[in-house]
Amino acid sequence: MDGIPDAAVRIESDGVVFEARDAALLRAIDEQGSLNAAATALERSFAHAQRRVVELEEAFGSLVERRRGGAGGGGSELTDRARDLLTRFARLQAEFAGVADATLSVFTGAVRARDGELATVDTEPGRVLALVPKGVVVGATVDVSVRADAVTVELPGEAPAPDATSARNRFEGRVAAVTRGEAIGRVAVDVGTETPLRALLTTNSLDRMAFAEGDDVVVSFKATATRAIER
Incomplete structure (x- = not known):
C-alpha cells in the first residue's frame, strides 16, 4: 500500500x-x-x-x-x-x-557533528542520529522529527542491548497514554519533553506487552527514520 x-x-x-x-x-x-x-x-x-x-x-x-x-x-x-x-x-x-502519516514527534536540537548525510543532534530528551540535508552545518538549530510508525516501544526487561540493535536512537521514558483502535494502537511516551514521543503498535503487540499508564519503557528508532531540518 x-x-x-x-x-x-x-x-x-x-x-x-x-x-x-x-x-x-x-x-x-x-x-x-x-x-x-x-x-x-x-x-x-x-x-x-x-x-x-x-x-x-x-x-x-x-x-x-x-x-x-x-x-x-x-x-x-x-x-x-x-x-x-x-x-x-x-x-x-x-x-x-x-x-501512519498523521503522527510525528518533533524535537528541537543543535547539530553537534556531521558525517556525510548523518548528523549527531543534541535534543532535550537526548542525543540522536538523524538524516540532514546538505547545507546544514555544525551548530545549526534543527527540528528533529520521527514518524510514530518508526518508533519501537519495549519493556525494559525485554529491550535488546544498545549494541544488539540497528536502532541507534534510544531513550528511556514512561507511558503517558495508550489509545486502542481495532487493529492499531497509539502509545504516548513521556521522555522529558513538553510533548510526548508517539508510537504506533499493533493491538497484538499492545496485548502482549500490556502497557499501562505510568509503566517504564524503552523507546528506539533508526537514524534512517529520523529527519533533522534547519529552523
Whole structure:
C-alpha cells in the first residue's frame, strides 16, 4: 500500500511475524493455484517459499491445503484460516494508512557533528542520529522529527542491548497514554519533553506487552527514520 513501509504492518503469533512478503506469498498461491507457481511468479526459490509456509503454519495454523497430483494435476489452495489472516492483514493496512502519516514527534536540537548525510543532534530528551540535508552545518538549530510508525516501544526487561540493535536512537521514558483502535494502537511516551514521543503498535503487540499508564519503557528508532531540518 502506497506510503506505508512494508515492515510497519505486522501480525505476530508465537514469536513469528506475518508481514507484507508473507501476504504476497499467500495471495500468489491463491492466484497461481500452487506453491511452486507462486514462488516462480514472485521470483523466489520454491524451497524458501515452502519453508516459510511451514514456519507460518506452525505459528498461525493450517494455511495451505495441498492437493496431490491426479486428473487435476494437484496444486495448493488457501484454507479459511489463511483467508481470515489475509483479511486481518488488509484491514490492518487500511487502518494504518489512515494514521501512519498523521503522527510525528518533533524535537528541537543543535547539530553537534556531521558525517556525510548523518548528523549527531543534541535534543532535550537526548542525543540522536538523524538524516540532514546538505547545507546544514555544525551548530545549526534543527527540528528533529520521527514518524510514530518508526518508533519501537519495549519493556525494559525485554529491550535488546544498545549494541544488539540497528536502532541507534534510544531513550528511556514512561507511558503517558495508550489509545486502542481495532487493529492499531497509539502509545504516548513521556521522555522529558513538553510533548510526548508517539508510537504506533499493533493491538497484538499492545496485548502482549500490556502497557499501562505510568509503566517504564524503552523507546528506539533508526537514524534512517529520523529527519533533522534547519529552523
